[in-house]
Amino acid sequence: MSRVYNFSAGPAMLPLEVLEEAREDLLDYKGSGMSVMEMSHRGKVFDGIIRKAEADFRKLVGVPDDYAVLFLQGGGWTQFAEVPMNLTKNGTAAYIVTGNWARNAAKEAQKYTKVVRVASSEDQNFSYIPDCSDLDIPEDADYVYICENNTIYGTEYFQLPNTKGHVLVADVSSNFLSRPIDVKKYGLFFGGVQKNVGPAGVTIVCVRKDLINPDLPDYVPTMMRYQTQIDKDSLFNTPPAWGIYVCGLTFQWLLKQGGLAEIAKKNEAKAKLFYDTLDESKLFKGTVRRQDRSLMNAPFVTGDKDLDAEFIKEAAAQGLESLKGHRSVGGMRASLYNAMPYEGVVKLTNFMKEFEAHHSAV
Numbered sequence: 001m002s003r004v005y006n007f008s009a010g011p012a013m014l015p016l017e018v019l020e021e022a023r024e025d026l027l028d029y030k031g032s033g034m035s036v037m038e039m040s041h042r043g044k045v046f047d048g049i050i051r052k053a054e055a056d057f058r059k060l061v062g063v064p065d066d067y068a069v070l071f072l073q074g075g076g077w078t079q080f081a082e083v084p085m086n087l088t089k090n091g092t093a094a095y096i097v098t099g100n101w102a103r104n105a106a107k108e109a110q111k112y113t114k115v116v117r118v119a120s121s122e123d124q125n126f127s128y129i130p131d132c133s134d135l136d137i138p139e140d141a142d143y144v145y146i147c148e149n150n151t152i153y154g155t156e157y158f159q160l161p162n163t164k165g166h167v168l169v170a171d172v173s174s175n176f177l178s179r180p181i182d183v184k185k186y187g188l189f190f191g192g193v194q195k196n197v198g199p200a201g202v203t204i205v206c207v208r209k210d211l212i213n214p215d216l217p218d219y220v221p222t223m224m225r226y227q228t229q230i231d232k233d234s235l236f237n238t239p240p241a242w243g244i245y246v247c248g249l250t251f252q253w254l255l256k257q258g259g260l261a262e263i264a265k266k267n268e269a270k271a272k273l274f275y276d277t278l279d280e281s282k283l284f285k286g287t288v289r290r291q292d293r294s295l296m297n298a299p300f301v302t303g304d305k306d307l308d309a310e311f312i313k314e315a316a317a318q319g320l321e322s323l324k325g326h327r328s329v330g331g332m333r334a335s336l337y338n339a340m341p342y343e344g345v346v347k348l349t350n351f352m353k354e355f356e357a358h359h360s361a362v
């Protein structure tokens, strides 16, 4: 077996221990005689799996009782519609546009509510997080929406916006479980798990139950009503059972190492090593304003497309995979999610120095 360091933005690396445990259980889940992929979601065994996953998630993140934790399908994109469908009461929502994902969310929301874009960093290709301390938020806004970590552009909020008493909704797909959060500051947060938690196919939504409009318009599909899933503990229809099981293993992996405060320290150490290397380099440059640099996704460039391509190719030959940047930024992007070991970043930064030594003689 030969595993590479996979710097992909998502689907991304899973912890080796999680994969090993899943392998261990693959054919016969704890004496049940079957795989989690084969068992009824109405059976006692799976019920235990999903209950434990939810309980562990609540413990890990510190979710209060007045919030529901839902294991859904449809990815982040479905939440772009589901959020406005379920939370709209007055009919206005404020969006802060810091990249493709926030922009797509705002566009999708427009189908169901009036969207007011209260801040944006589009003027500088989304390379920073705008000042959100004193925004002009409509009085009747049902919520203020952010994308907390911008996967493509590599920016992250280290301070939440001043919502002036309005409810905060956050897409946390790409910094999910990467650091402790204060759940009470959010009305709702959601994430597709394929970036930092588990296999593609599960979306976790954490929502304060009283925020859901109890009187939804008829057009809202049964499956897209949070209340449908709350009433059935995420088992209204067949859930993505295998994915939920693997997410549960990741929750246990995180709890075992001391929870989100501990993983945050590790993520900070990895990002520090990477950004220090970047700052010392004369060849590689970051594309993001310093104080807004994401701990999860780090875009960087040489300024020369051919050299970027050469770097990506040579890196892959060394087992440093998927470093190609998103087309909106170009160059490279290193995703440093929870499952990326420190050694992977050591290997990457050593390779960057080596590459620079070979290519800066001009």
Ligand SMILES: *Cc1c(COP(=O)(O)O)cnc(C)c1O
Residues within 6 Å of the ligand: 010, 074, 075, 076, 077, 078, 101, 147, 149, 150, 151, 171, 172, 173, 174, 192, 195
């Ligand atoms: C990947 C991503 C999405 C889209 O997720 P899907 O699950 O593919 O729909 C949304 N938001 C953020 C921040 C992402 O990184």
